[in-house]
Amino acid sequence: MTTTLGISAFFHDSAACLVRDGRIIAAAQEERFSRIKHDAGFPESAIRYCFDAAKISPGDLDHVVFYEKPIRKFDRLMESFLATAPRSLRPFTTAMPSWIKGKLNLRKTLRRRLDQVAGDGRRYGGKIHFVDHHLTHAASAAWTCPWPNAAVLVCDAVGEWATTSLGWSDGQQIQLTHQLRYPHSLGLLYSAFTYFCGFTVNSGEYKLMGLAAYGTPKYAQTIESKLLNIASDGSFRLNQEFFGFVDSLKMTNQRFADVFDQTPRRADEPITDFHRDLAASIQKVTEDILLRTAKHLHRLHAADVLCIAGGVALNGKANGRLMVETPFRKIYVPPAPGDAGGAVGAALLIDRASVNDAAVGDRAISQYSMQNACLGPVYDSQQSSQELRKIGASFRSLTDDALIDEVARRLANGQVVGWMDGPMEFGPRAVGRRSILADPRGEDVRDRMNKAIKFREPFRPFAPVVLADRVTEYFQVSGDFESPWMSFIVPVKAAAGIAPAIIHADGTARVQTLTRDQNPKLYRLIQRFDRLTGCPMLVNTSFNVKDEPIVASPVDAYRCFRKSGMDCCVIQNHLLDKRESC
Structure with missing residues (x-):
């Protein structure tokens, strides 16, 4: 038996994953425990959770692996700084302290932090591995995919040097055969426009994607003719004349601003038609680049399946086009395609390398297929009631049947419901374990949820969770369409008019499909709601408010419920009503 701990840390969205003999035992992001959104620190709490889930201590591990190679990354930083000196003096002096304090000897840093987790218990005495960043992304997709033979596309801001990687996997190995290198990066290009439109880099890109639906791509030709070839x-x-991420602390420079005759928007300034059109333009350019790349990849490595990972794989609009405009029959995106998923990919890589080749057959390969993303902590009914009583919360405990009937009725009457049930999801999407649910039929539901419940920008869309066997009635997808982790934005059909809250400004929706096996309780709730209303879907958004991570524990859920405009909250089989729990 081989047990491997994968770690992603020190950039953004740190996470830990525990793999044992090809099976993912546990995975979680540090932000859910620290309550710091996109927490980049050492994932101590996530690691403790993984150990608790597997009932082991650090001394029981066979391998520890980090999700990138820091010395190669340092080499890229130094080469870039030297090539652009003296302009790069400020970013150089900003970056160096963290490298000198710990990143240059990350092996020592990781061992010291793991010793702190062990305390007086058995410490880890084995080797600490470092693996290529893009290879971890590739493994997080190819080795959790249900189909072993696939082409692989990795696209993000930057790993050590690579920004886009193309390759293939046959279920036994992964080969990355072609790469685009820094500073020519699609992820950094998109982040430059995220910054220029007034959103935070590495967290606001999804806002830019949402804003794009309200504009027209009038600047796409300008971007393609002046900013890149x-x-x-x-x-x-990329034409580095217009960007600042190599030699300054800003993503763009004055020459970039002069191209559009605008200055970067401050976060407190209004969004104008210019920003909407600029967002639509970079979204179109991004989609077009990915389409060309995917078609080229199919020519290199013809396969029925395309696995996509890296932060750019969170662009659901681009994924939706890849699904219908490329030769691939299936597109697979893992639940955490960004850096948090690097912990999964790193652990799978070292676990697979430690298995004797003769022992790897169909049985072992099938264990890598990720059936659901629910890899985090679970609080049973008794644990939840104990936690709620400690903080003085009032609640009613119901049977599953009674709870489903009452919540379905409340939803049909327009109430918004917090929903915490079962193990926490891994990745940025809430897919029914830590969710806020609502009736999608109301014209005012989106505005109410953005303003009074999520406290976020009014242009932000909401996703539907729909019964998988009904998805083709409302969305323009094929009969075998699957989107259990909200990976694809697709056009709606006219029938979706019954659910205006989930239709974005451009007539699309980021769809989650749900089968009974994936989440029996939520599936029954939607069935009951459908019987009451004739609508087999609900609004599903993450159980959090603006600038906070998704809730992890019953206490987190209760506090979020109390501070927001939700009407009631379900925590396991306990129902909290704001009118009764004041």
Whole structure:
């Protein structure tokens, strides 16, 4: 038996994952425990959770692996700083302290922090591995995919040097055969426009994608003619004359601003038609580059399946186009395609390398197929009631049947419901374990939820969770369409008009499909809601408010419920009503 701990940390969205003999035992992001959104620190609490879930201590581990190679990353930083000196003096002096304090000897840092987790118990005495960043992304997709033979596309801001990687997996191995290197990065290009439109880099890109639906891509040609040069195979070169991420602390510079005759928007300034059109333009350019890249990849490595990972794989609009405009029959995106998922990929890589080749057959490969993303902590009914009583919360405990009937009725009457049930999801999407649910039929539901419940920008869309066997009635997808982790934005059909709250400004929706096996309780709730209303879907958004991580514990859920405009909250089989729990 081989047990491997994968760690992602020190950039953003730190996480831990425990793999044992090819099976993911546990995985969680540190932000859910620290309550610091996108927490980049050492994932101590996430690691403790993984140990608790597996009932082990650090001394029981066979391998520990970090999700990138820090010395190669340092080499890229130093080469970039030297090439642009003296302009790069400020970013150089900003970056160096963290490298000198710990990143240059990360092996020592990781061992010291793992010793702190062990305390007086058995410490880890084995080797600490470092693996290529893009390879971890590739493994997080290819080795959790239900189909072992696939082409692989990794696209993000930057790993050590790579920004886009193309390759293949046959279920036994992964080969990355072609790469685009820093500073020519699609992820950094998108982040530059995120910054210019007034959103936070590494967290606001999804806001830019949402805003794009309200604009027209009138600047797409300008972007392609002045800011970059795109080849027919999707490779490109950024014109560094217009960007600042190499030699300054800003993503763009004055020459970039002069192209559009605008200045970067401050977060407190209004969003104008210019920002909407600029968002639509970079979204179109991004989609077009990915389409060319994917078609080229299919020519290199013809396969029925395309696995996508890296932060750019969170662009659901682009994923939706890849699904219908490329030769691939299936597109697979893991639940955590960004850096948090690097912990999963790193652990799978080292676990697979430690298995004797003769022992790896269909049985072992099938264990890598991720059936659901519910890899985090679970609080049973008794634990939840104890936690709620400690903080003085009032609640009613119901049977599953009674709870489903009452919540369905409340939803049909327009109430918004917090829903915490079962193990926590891994990845940025809440898919029915830590969710806020609502009736999608109301014209005012989206505005109410953005303003009074999520406290976020009014242009932000909401996703539907729909019964999988009913999805083709409302959305323009094929009969075998699957989107259990909200990975695809697709056009709606006319029938979806019964659910205006989930239709975005451009007539699309980021769909979650749900089968009974994936979440029996939520499936029954939607069935009951459908019988009451004739609508087989609900609004599903993450159980959090603006600038906070998704809730993890009953206490987190209660506090979020109390501070927001939700009407009631379900925690396991306990129902909290704001009118009764004041």
